Amino acid sequence: MAVRVQPEGFDVGAEIKALTAGRDDVGAIVTFTGTVRGESGGRALRSMALEHYPGMTERELERVEAEALARWPLAASLIVHRIGELLPGDDIVLVVTASAHRQAAFEAAAFLMDYLKTRAPFWKKETGVDGSGGWVDARETDTAAAARWQGGAGV
């Protein structure tokens, strides 16, 4: 179980290897990678800046991870979230879940992303190729996605 907040990029293959090295109880590994799109609302993007709340962000990610562990039988999990200036095509976030069977790994990965998006203190600011900028608004669909896990869904 681990969370990291960092400006640097990540290597998905290397992260999986490090997470599962020396284990023989893992039968399923699910990864999700979120990346920066080159457009937003019909506007071409030059870059995206990610701000966070040092300290609280890490603690909130740990709380979200602990909740996933309480709901699903995970052998290992990892959340890596980047901060700072990112370009279209860059990776933003990585979630890895490992379990004996695939259902727990799939569900826990979806849960981690849904909860992370509504609870972890990160804020995105976009800059268009025309120089225009603006903070990204929170999406109702993200709140709805997180709400579907309330009521103790899980294995």
Place this chain on the structure above:
Amino acid sequence: MKLLYFAWVRERIGRAEEHLDVPSEVTTVADLIGWLTARGPEYAHAFAQPAVIRCAIDQMHVPQTAALGGAREVAFFPPVTGG
């Protein structure tokens, strides 16, 4: 009390953090928003739509009805947009 501001709340207020002596009659997060709003136009701008503002006390999410109690650190920010 240490106050922290993030994203457009930080931009509108014009600083990322500050230490303020909050009067004892300010007992909840909503009270604190009201008290800050009266401090100047930059705060009034940041808190113009108080229902949108999210808050954390000592790095835990709380509703605006939460009591400040012995809070050391209070943060104000827009709804989060990570992931």
